[in-house]
Amino acid sequence: MVMVMNRIDELLEWLRTASDNDIEQTGVSRNYLRLVAYGHKRPSARVATSLEQLSGKEITRQMLRPDDWEIIWPELVRPPRY
Numbered sequence: 001m002v003m004v005m006n007r008i009d010e011l012l013e014w015l016r017t018a019s020d021n022d023i024e025q026t027g028v029s030r031n032y033l034r035l036v037a038y039g040h041k042r043p044s045a046r047v048a049t050s051l052e053q054l055s056g057k058e059i060t061r062q063m064l065r066p067d068d069w070e071i072i073w074p075e076l077v078r079p080p081r082y
Helices: 009-017 020-026 030-039 045-054
Strands: none
Touching: 009 030, 009 045, 020 030, 020 045
16 A cells, blocks of 8 residues: 655745754754655654654644554544533
């Protein structure tokens, strides 16, 4: 099964202004993050969390891992309101 991922414009925007130090803190290369931004790669849970923190939540874990974020981070799921 081939998974098709969408482009993440928020990540592309962040990459335009991210310092080399910011990129280093993600643990992956700028080129790898471009692949993520264009939907060719999916970041690990650790990289997704780093990007969320470094971007001030402009980029979220839910954006980066839309198919499985609820499994990885169940604490982020909001209970239904009654």
